[in-house]
Amino acid sequence: MKKILKKVLILGGTGDAVKLAAQLANIPQIEVISSLAGRTKKPSALVGQVRIGGFGGAEGLANYLKENAIDFLIDVTHPCAGQITNNGAIASQLAQIPHLMLVRTQWEKQSGDNxxxxxxxxxxxxxxxxxxxxxxxxxxxxxxxxxxxxxxxxxxxxxxxxxxxxxxxxxxxxxxxxxxxxxxxxxxxxxxxxxxxxxxxxxxxxxxxxxxxxxxxxxxxxxxxxxQRPAMPEGEKVTSIEEAIAWLNSRLKAF
Structure with missing residues (x-):
């Protein structure tokens, strides 16, 4: 009997998204799909499936999540890409699936900075x-x-x-x-x-x-x-790839 895999959609376009996809590919019970906006002509090579192009706003993303039976949504877009992050938060609620934002710690002004x-x-x-x-x-x-x-x-x-x-x-x-x-x-x-x-x-x-x-x-x-970065939507957030993997593993145990 073929084992049913859990699907993870990564909203990507960053170096962290590339690294996360590569590491998630080592988890046997999941299928990784990375989504790119298509703005970079020569994106970094990605492990797993790749989807290129927009979704048509939050509702379009929610429809994609439902139609493709996505189990988890992980947002690893650029910290200043406010619109897609907001869309991800709304879409995950509409699709009623777990949602995580991997957000790099922002730079803080140091002594000597102007x-x-x-x-x-x-x-x-x-x-x-x-x-x-x-x-x-x-x-x-x-x-x-x-x-x-x-x-x-x-x-x-x-x-x-x-x-x-x-x-x-x-x-x-x-x-x-x-x-x-x-x-x-x-x-x-x-x-x-x-x-x-x-x-x-x-x-x-x-x-x-x-x-x-x-x-x-x-x-x-x-x-x-x-x-400065735009305001982030409410939701679960981590700052590292390791924390994102731990978040996913903890939820996989519930299935």
């Missing part, structure tokens, strides 16, 4: 000091419109943009670096020095993969316009 804290990328573009002429944008390739708008007011500002894929908008007076983290401290020191960066725009992603730029900026006295 952060300009803002709520949105739009506010970040406006918060760059007028005196700054060379900006390093690390807040994502899909939200460059505010910086394009800023470039019309401050045409002398030069922008360095780093992303995995080419950006959708080409900023005037700019350079694009195509690269994927993690980045080490020596790399970040050299990059900030080579391009004479005077300010950084970043989201508070948390984790270790891109924290080196925060340390390098601290050492060099470079201000960071830091976009």
């Amino acid at each position: 952060w300009i804290e803002v709520e949105t990328v739009e506010a970040a573009a406006q918060a760059i000091p007028e005196s700054v002429k060379r900006v390093f944008i690390t807040s994502g390739r899909q939200q460059l419109e505010p910086f394009w708008q800023r470039s019309q007011t401050y045409p002398d500002t030069w922008y360095l943009m780093r992303s995995i894929d080419p950006p959708d908008i080409e900023l005037p007076n700019s350079k694009v670096l195509l690269d994927r983290g993690p980045f080490n401290l020596e790399q970040e020191r050299e990059l900030l020095g080579e391009y004479q960066i005077e300010a950084i725009v970043s989201k508070n992603s948390g984790g270790a993969a891109t924290y080196a730029k925060i340390i390098a900026a601290r050492e060099l006295g470079i201000p960071i316009v830091m976009v």
Whole structure:
């Protein structure tokens, strides 16, 4: 008689999601499905099944969970991806299945950090000091419109943009670096020095993969316009892959 596996849907798109899928594949009683939005053209290789594309909001995700008999939903999306996280919380309630959010611990301001804290990328573009002429944008390739708008007011500002894929908008007076983290401290020191960066725009992603730029900026006295995370929905949360696996194992025992 064929053993019925429990299905786990991972809302992914992050390095943690890739690692979690690989480790869950070692648990014999589950089937892992990873969902990607499809925004990254060359995503990291994933273990298990992969689904690419949106769901059509919370109701669409709930329908997918029901139609595919998903038993557990684990959200491992970017900490600043507020919409899909909210949709996951609502959808899991509609589908009446256990739901977990794996959320990296956010970065905390340290002595020597010069952060300009803002709520949105739009506010970040406006918060760059007028005196700054060379900006390093690390807040994502899909939200460059505010910086394009800023470039019309401050045409002398030069922008360095780093992303995995080419950006959708080409900023005037700019350079694009195509690269994927993690980045080490020596790399970040050299990059900030080579391009004479005077300010950084970043989201508070948390984790270790891109924290080196925060340390390098601290050492060099470079201000960071830091976009804060959106409010998280209520629900069960953990901060590590190990805790997520323990959460799942504890629930598998109930079946």
